[in-house]
Amino acid sequence: MPSHDVLIIGAGLAGQRAALAAARTGATVGIVSKVHPVRSHSVAAAGGINAALNPEDTWESHAFDTVKGSDYLGDQDAIEVMCREAPDEILWLEHAGVTFHRNERGNLGTRAFGGASAARTYYVADITGHAILHVLYEQLMKHSDTVERFEEWFTTDLLQDGDGRCIGAICRNLRDGRLDVFNAKTVILASGGAGQAYKPTTNGLIVTGDGIAQAYRIGARLMDMEMIQYHPTTLVGNGLLITEGARGEGAWLLNAKGERFMEKYAPNKLELASRDVVSRAEQTEINEGRGFPDGSVALDVTKVPRRRTLEALREIVNIGRDFAGVDITREPIHIRPGQHYIMGGIKTDVDGRTTVPGLYAAGEVACVSVHGGNRLGANSLLDTLIFGRRSGEHAAAQALQMTMPSTPLSRVSDAERAIQEIIDRPAGGRRVSEIKDELGETMNRHCAVFRDAEGLQKAHEIVRRLKEEAPRAVIDDRGTVFNQDVIGAIELGFMLDCAEAIVVGAKERTESRGAQFRTDFPERNDAEWLKHIDISVNGADVPKVSYSPVTITRWEPQERTY
Amino acid sequence: MPDYLLRIRRYDPDSGKTAYWDEHTVTLNPRNSVLDAILKVRNEVDGSVGIRCSCQQAICGSCGVRMNGRPGLACNTHLEVAAARGGGAQSTVPQTDGEGPAGVIEVEPMGNMPVIRDLIVDMDAVHWKKIQRVTPYLINRKPVPEREYIVPHENMVDITQTMACIQCGACVSDCLSMEVDPLFVGPAALAKTYRFVGDPRDDQHEQRLRDLSEDPHGIYDCTHCFNCIDACPKEVAPMSQIMRLRRRAGSDHKIVDSNNGHRHEDAFVTLVRDYGLLNEAELLPRSYGGNSWFGKFHPAAGKELLSSLPTVITGVLRGKVSPKIAMFGHKLPGGDLAAIKKLYKKIESRPQRLELNLYISGYEDDPEPAAVAAGSSGEAPQAESSASESESS
Numbered sequence: 001m002p003s004h005d006v007l008i009i010g011a012g013l014a015g016q017r018a019a020l021a022a023a024r025t026g027a028t029v030g031i032v033s034k035v036h037p038v039r040s041h042s043v044a045a046a047g048g049i050n051a052a053l054n055p056e057d058t059w060e061s062h063a064f065d066t067v068k069g070s071d072y073l074g075d076q077d078a079i080e081v082m083c084r085e086a087p088d089e090i091l092w093l094e095h096a097g098v099t100f101h102r103n104e105r106g107n108l109g110t111r112a113f114g115g116a117s118a119a120r121t122y123y124v125a126d127i128t129g130h131a132i133l134h135v136l137y138e139q140l141m142k143h144s145d146t147v148e149r150f151e152e153w154f155t156t157d158l159l160q161d162g163d164g165r166c167i168g169a170i171c172r173n174l175r176d177g178r179l180d181v182f183n184a185k186t187v188i189l190a191s192g193g194a195g196q197a198y199k200p201t202t203n204g205l206i207v208t209g210d211g212i213a214q215a216y217r218i219g220a221r222l223m224d225m226e227m228i229q230y231h232p233t234t235l236v237g238n239g240l241l242i243t244e245g246a247r248g249e250g251a252w253l254l255n256a257k258g259e260r261f262m263e264k265y266a267p268n269k270l271e272l273a274s275r276d277v278v279s280r281a282e283q284t285e286i287n288e289g290r291g292f293p294d295g296s297v298a299l300d301v302t303k304v305p306r307r308r309t310l311e312a313l314r315e316i317v318n319i320g321r322d323f324a325g326v327d328i329t330r331e332p333i334h335i336r337p338g339q340h341y342i343m344g345g346i347k348t349d350v351d352g353r354t355t356v357p358g359l360y361a362a363g364e365v366a367c368v369s370v371h372g373g374n375r376l377g378a379n380s381l382l383d384t385l386i387f388g389r390r391s392g393e394h395a396a397a398q399a400l401q402m403t404m405p406s407t408p409l410s411r412v413s414d415a416e417r418a419i420q421e422i423i424d425r426p427a428g429g430r431r432v433s434e435i436k437d438e439l440g441e442t443m444n445r446h447c448a449v450f451r452d453a454e455g456l457q458k459a460h461e462i463v464r465r466l467k468e469e470a471p472r473a474v475i476d477d478r479g480t481v482f483n484q485d486v487i488g489a490i491e492l493g494f495m496l497d498c499a500e501a502i503v504v505g506a507k508e509r510t511e512s513r514g515a516q517f518r519t520d521f522p523e524r525n526d527a528e529w530l531k532h533i534d535i536s537v538n539g540a541d542v543p544k545v546s547y548s549p550v551t552i553t554r555w556e557p558q559e560r561t562y
Numbered sequence: 563m564p565d566y567l568l569r570i571r572r573y574d575p576d577s578g579k580t581a582y583w584d585e586h587t588v589t590l591n592p593r594n595s596v597l598d599a600i601l602k603v604r605n606e607v608d609g610s611v612g613i614r615c616s617c618q619q620a621i622c623g624s625c626g627v628r629m630n631g632r633p634g635l636a637c638n639t640h641l642e643v644a645a646a647r648g649g650g651a652q653s654t655v656p657q658t659d660g661e662g663p664a665g666v667i668e669v670e671p672m673g674n675m676p677v678i679r680d681l682i683v684d685m686d687a688v689h690w691k692k693i694q695r696v697t698p699y700l701i702n703r704k705p706v707p708e709r710e711y712i713v714p715h716e717n718m719v720d721i722t723q724t725m726a727c728i729q730c731g732a733c734v735s736d737c738l739s740m741e742v743d744p745l746f747v748g749p750a751a752l753a754k755t756y757r758f759v760g761d762p763r764d765d766q767h768e769q770r771l772r773d774l775s776e777d778p779h780g781i782y783d784c785t786h787c788f789n790c791i792d793a794c795p796k797e798v799a800p801m802s803q804i805m806r807l808r809r810r811a812g813s814d815h816k817i818v819d820s821n822n823g824h825r826h827e828d829a830f831v832t833l834v835r836d837y838g839l840l841n842e843a844e845l846l847p848r849s850y851g852g853n854s855w856f857g858k859f860h861p862a863a864g865k866e867l868l869s870s871l872p873t874v875i876t877g878v879l880r881g882k883v884s885p886k887i888a889m890f891g892h893k894l895p896g897g898d899l900a901a902i903k904k905l906y907k908k909i910e911s912r913p914q915r916l917e918l919n920l921y922i923s924g925y926e927d928d929p930e931p932a933a934v935a936a937g938s939s940g941e942a943p944q945a946e947s948s949a950s951e952s953e954s955s
Contacts (some may be wrong), residue, residue: 039623043622043623043728044617091710094710097699101719101722106713124718125722127621130621141698142698175678204618204622322620323619431609432609433606477609478610488609
């Protein structure tokens with residue numbers, strides 16, 4: 001029965017950063033991940049990380065761009081914290097070994113990114129997330145005496161004491177199927193988003209909303225769940241991501257008539273408007289018949305000098321070649337908006353504290369909220385690192401003043417029974433993958449770039465039905481060693497909880513703001529809706545909805561144009 | 563859409579049974595990936611097929627497997643490409659033509675690592691242990707600046723090639739040296755080493771190189787089989803990175819290792835320079851006794867020659883080498899030797915060593931870097947390199 005001052009669940013950027021920060025204070029740290037840490041989906045972040053580090057730039061400018069990008073739904077106190085601390089975080093990463101590309105003087109180089117008023121995106125070719133994740137893992141290997149790693153352990157449940165305080169988790173070792181109680185004084189969830197509730201999505205198969213659902217089930221509040229980011233450039237068919245860095249380096253968007261249509265929608269920023277704006281523009285072109293027959297528009301990377309593309313955008317050259325059969329250095333590639341990120345998540349404060357005592361959250365799993373209605377590109381890596389570090393520091397400081405709680409091992413037998421019940425399900429139910437596909441297609445049809453009451457109601461009915469079917473879904477694997485089938489069945493339940501929260505939030509918000517565009521309520525309505533929608537569990541019923549205010553420090557809402 | 567016969571190597575330690583082939587026919591587009599086919603089986607037929615996978619875009623490094631005998635990522639290997647390779651090493655299925663499936667695809671777990679289940683191997687036991695071996699983190703050059711280190715852009719682009727490694731294990735899977743010497747540090751960990759040795763911010767270049775030169779399982783344990791270069795799905799070219807480590811160790815830091823790795827490599831270079839061809843009889847003496855004709859009179863060379871006598875005699879008896887060739891070497895047609903010497907002179911008189919790095923010089927078949935270099939001659943020495951030149955040593 002492992003015991004740690006701080007237990008971190010998830011080992012992407014937020015989790016690893018939290019682990020390193022917590023260990024520095026002298027706390028004992030355990031980090032649990034259902035995959036090897038370098039497989040975490042942070043690895044797919046391509047374009048870069050924002051910070052106002054350049055002497056001519058200011059954190060206030062970065063903060064304002066973020067506030068405006070969020071369509072004024074972001075909490076400005078949190079945004080200020082993130083943007084003020086960003087430059088030091090970049091320097092910390094640089095000293096830890098991240099191989100940021102340089103400018104001609106040998107200083108850190110930058111590239112332009114969407115919704116930003118200055119080129120403040122630091123990058124490593126188009127593998128920035130990958131490079132940072134691998135460097136953090138280098139640091140975890142360096143500090144393996146103070147951070148204990150549990151790689152390929154799947155968290156099934158969070159544990160609470162009688163007062164509702166989170167005191168650890170139950171995890172299953174995928175290697176042998178053994179369950180164990182992980183005691184902890186504080187727990188940090190850093191397990192990422194819920195993109196697999198959509199199909200297609202740019203997110204990996206592991207991104208199944210585990211942490212969001214686990215926290216929700218023990219009573220933590222979720223916030224802004226309706227805010228789902230559709231990335232403007234994903235491949236038709238498989239939904240793979242083409243980095244915003246392509247547009248940052250100068251690529252154009254063209255409709256089937258060859259028009260640079262962003263001139264109509266965002267005359268100043270063009271392709272580098274906020275993602276919600278660009279995605280809506282593309283979808284409008286497609287819906288109004290100016291797209292290609294495959295339901296797409298074109299991204300023209302040939303505008304970028306070929307040599308620069310090969311050096312700075314090599315990954316998408318490979319993706320174009322391997323997954324679309326297109327040489328993007330020679331011809332435009334067909335793209336469309338695709339599910340990419342969830343701005344919402346577990347409601348936290350700027351130190352990562354959730355509404356459940358002892359439980360913290362950081363990264364995509366959390367909603368601080370710094371992204372509000374729409375996240376700016378290259379702000380998510382920053383979010384993971386800043387709030388990962390802050391959570392780690394705060395949780396460790398708290399833990400050092402506490403005594404170690406303990407959980408009766410009987411909780412393990414409960415969890416074992418739950419898994420055995422999945423394995424013993426009688427034949428006759430639907431396959432897990434079938435339910436998952438129906439969920440993903442439903443969400444992508446009704447809860448996407450454009451939404452309306454009718455579609456959302458339909459989506460909610462389908463999700464409710466799938467929630468009834470899921471506990472009967474059959475699996476084939478009855479083994480103990482790497483039983484991925486049983487994990488898939490558990491993950492399906494997590495995704496369904498997330499999906500319901502998303503749909504309920506989207507139904508509730510009868511206005512258009514950021515990524516939420518209601519065709520039946522096409523205007524932003526600050527008088528009624530400049531507030532967060534909070535979602536909390538309500539037994540097996542439809543979740544409870546409540547509201548919390550948006551924190552405004554210095555930027556009053558204005559009309560938003562690019 | 564054509565049918566493919568998918569044969570998955572299955573093994574479940576729970577079952578008490580040995581490994582077996584599990585066959586499924588899948589109907590998919592030839593440009594779907596091998597992973598698409600495996601997931602189709604898992605989703606629609608048998609949920610117990612074990613494979614690690616996540617991103618499906620060749621970035622997370624989870625789905626390293628062998629497909630028809632060759633290692634790689636299942637997610638970026640097209641069915642038609644895998645099928646065109648023909649059956650795998652253990653294939654029992656004859657190639658089909660016309661009738662039946664469009665191709666047979668055999669998927670096995672990676673090699674050189676223990677199998678946990680089905681296509682899932684124990685990377686901790688081999689791959690990650692070797693990564694740990696090479697002190698896999700930056701040791702900061704002092705003083706650590708208040709802001710960022712000022713370093714040339716080219717250096718950062720250069721090490722981006724090894725930074726691009728996704729730790730999938732494909733190179734480890736088919737490393738021949740590791741098969742013979744399981745202690746070999748191996749292609750992935752040595753490529754990772756270049757990420758530090760090529761990083762101007764690291765303080766321990768020489769120590770790292772010395773360590774891995776002196777280790778008998780280090781940089782000189784690679785036998786240049788190119789398997790890792792073929793295997794790597796990310797163009798990291800681990801063997802090229804190992805060769806770069808050797809050049810830095812031997813040429814830049816003058817590390818003469820006790821395994822004679824560096825002198826042995828030098829012997830090849832000087833023999834070809836002196837004779838135009840490899841002279842096997844002089845290879846050992848030069849490697850052990852010093853890099854000249856006189857090397858054979860060195861006691862160390864004599865000792866090594868003595869211990870190699872059984873091999874030499876077997877070689878002579880089997881006709882692999884005649885006593886005359888063994889004594890005097892091969893003869894080169896007139897003029898060729900002068901041409902070779904000219905090549906040596908050209909390459910050795912360069913002010914700067916050329917290194918092939920895809921991030922800097924583009925693809926091998928890409929005419930553009932040469933054109934760019936011609937346009938700005940003298941400014942970007944790296945850009946002039948071509949595949950044939952840079953790996954010639």
